[in-house]
Amino acid sequence: xxxxxxxxxxxxxxxxxxxxxxxxxxxxxxxxxxxxxxxxxxxxxxxxxxxxxxxxxxxxxxxxxxxxxxxxxxxxxxxxxxxxxxxxxxxxxxxxxxxxxxxxxxxxxxxxxxxxxxxxxxxxxxxxxxxxxxxxxxxxxxxxxxxxxxxxxxxxxxxxxxxxxxxxxxxxxxxxxxxxxxxxxxxxxxxxxxxxxxxxxxxxxxxxxxxxxxxxxxxxxxxxxxxxxxxxxxxxxxxxxxxxxxxxxxxxxxxxxxxxxxxxxxxxxxxxxxxxxxxxxxxxxxxxxxxxxxxxxxxxxxxxxxxxxxxxxxxxxxxxxxxxxxxxxxxxxxxxxxxxxxxxxxxxxxxxxxxxxxxxxxxxxxxxxxxxxxxxxxxxxxxxxxxxxxxxxxxxxxxxxxxxxxxxxxxxxxxxxxxxxxxxxxxxxxxxxxxxxxxxxxxxxxxxxxxxxxxxxxxxxxxxxxxxxxxxxxxxxxxxxxxxx
Amino acid sequence: xxxxxxxxxxxxxxxxxxxxxxxxxxxxxxxxxxxxxxxxxxxxxxxxxxxxxxxxxxxxxxxxxxxxxxxxxxxxxxxxxxxxxxxxxxxxxxx
Numbered sequence: 001x002x003x004x005x006x007x008x009x010x011x012x013x014x015x016x017x018x019x020x021x022x023x024x025x026x027x028x029x030x031x032x033x034x035x036x037x038x039x040x041x042x043x044x045x046x047x048x049x050x051x052x053x054x055x056x057x058x059x060x061x062x063x064x065x066x067x068x069x070x071x072x073x074x075x076x077x078x079x080x081x082x083x084x085x086x087x088x089x090x091x092x093x094x095x096x097x098x099x100x101x102x103x104x105x106x107x108x109x110x111x112x113x114x115x116x117x118x119x120x121x122x123x124x125x126x127x128x129x130x131x132x133x134x135x136x137x138x139x140x141x142x143x144x145x146x147x148x149x150x151x152x153x154x155x156x157x158x159x160x161x162x163x164x165x166x167x168x169x170x171x172x173x174x175x176x177x178x179x180x181x182x183x184x185x186x187x188x189x190x191x192x193x194x195x196x197x198x199x200x201x202x203x204x205x206x207x208x209x210x211x212x213x214x215x216x217x218x219x220x221x222x223x224x225x226x227x228x229x230x231x232x233x234x235x236x237x238x239x240x241x242x243x244x245x246x247x248x249x250x251x252x253x254x255x256x257x258x259x260x261x262x263x264x265x266x267x268x269x270x271x272x273x274x275x276x277x278x279x280x281x282x283x284x285x286x287x288x289x290x291x292x293x294x295x296x297x298x299x300x301x302x303x304x305x306x307x308x309x310x311x312x313x314x315x316x317x318x319x320x321x322x323x324x325x326x327x328x329x330x331x332x333x334x335x336x337x338x339x340x341x342x343x344x345x346x347x348x349x350x351x352x353x354x355x356x357x358x359x360x361x362x363x364x365x366x367x368x369x370x371x372x373x374x375x376x377x378x379x380x381x382x383x384x385x386x387x388x389x390x391x392x393x394x395x396x397x398x399x400x401x402x403x404x405x406x407x408x409x410x411x412x413x414x415x416x417x418x419x420x421x422x423x424x425x426x427x428x429x430x431x432x433x434x435x436x437x438x439x440x441x442x443x444x445x446x447x448x449x450x451x452x453x454x455x456x457x458x459x460x461x462x463x464x465x466x467x468x469x470x471x472x473x474x475x476x477x478x479x480x481x482x483x484x485x
Numbered sequence: 486x487x488x489x490x491x492x493x494x495x496x497x498x499x500x501x502x503x504x505x506x507x508x509x510x511x512x513x514x515x516x517x518x519x520x521x522x523x524x525x526x527x528x529x530x531x532x533x534x535x536x537x538x539x540x541x542x543x544x545x546x547x548x549x550x551x552x553x554x555x556x557x558x559x560x561x562x563x564x565x566x567x568x569x570x571x572x573x574x575x576x577x578x579x580x
Contacts, residue, residue, distance in 0.1 A: 344504040380530075
């Protein structure tokens, strides 16, 4: 039995019946990492020794009759932009190559209460900027379904590790699709909760008004369980919502009779792969067969979502990344004789090309004479997009679209042209701009054997509808989540 | 919108505390122009009387009790410093 390919809820049962130990599970995950991760490169850093030590502790806890929570003794991989006390957290950047956080992110504290196992820190695009995981200082991640292809990004490591059985679940972050798009390209589930549901404390900021942490898993049950652990108000994050946390697992029902599904025309975009389109349409047919109604709708201002995003996200990033100056932490250029020269040389060498490009765009959009035309205007169009979604959700319970216009593309295929790369996120960006919960679930395989992802978007704080729909479709689709590697 | 030139790129780089070689400026200028052309599409959207989004959930002015908490110990705070001196962060001469 390959323990590393079981789900957390299956493993929990086996832990409960003493059929397996956390040490067995952790060992099987590390065996897999040792055999496969040289090719996949999901991990920037593995923590075998401390993971096995934690597993031993979890086993003692269980042996003593301690409670077995959903993630007790379960290896959950963590994207390398989430701070882990005492464990290097690099954001896949040279500038943070040797940064060791002195505190845990709130999500890590919450997982530790569950006695989870931290197998290591997962690869990503530098500072979460990218859609292919090719912008990592530690090399690209390969797609477990086809190693000549990208896993998507920016959470390429979190997605690929779960697909390849190198972690049971993982946590990533989603600013414009960085959880959902790689989940789609790697054939796993990726969920971005409502903005403010998960504390961003300890998540190294990219674009603060858009960033949200969320889970990767191989089924919806694990997804809901991980949401239960990470969601909740945190006084350390002033944008966190002080709303009650429902039991997300209670929404795992396969009854969508009477559910109203809208299919935004603007997200069935031009240039969409016909196989992706027909896979999503087949899933919509299944939803209809289960008693849901499906209607094509128009959300006119979605046409501008990508434009708005590529003003707001770089603007916020240019401000957030100004803290990396070689003074308090991270890399420093040692040759500079004066402070200002040190700042510039440190940042010039510490940041990669894409990060610098976005800092430049953001700085330009916020600079004197351009602020109103770019940044302020984008914030207004963002309001129009939110208004449009509000109108749509007055009539529909969920919206469904492809997650990504294409299946996984070849490594190197889009690196030459930044704008083409940006278009990879066209279907996922709108949910970030409006702060909406959204999930990507696998809807099938293409003729080339590559996973296709389907996106379900819900209204603010209506994770219930998203989970219910995803769970129902997961059952109806019956996707085999294991790549042949 | 007007095209940006290499002199604009150098000016913005200064604002962003970045340093580009001449070759890098050559390369990045057309890329930035393409991206800025693309995002400038929103200039045609009518936003008369529309408010800017601040927080998607309409949360404003969050405050908390001003309580004394355990501070970060000095040696912890300095742990990641590239250079330290006299219990502080050390930097090259300020110009």
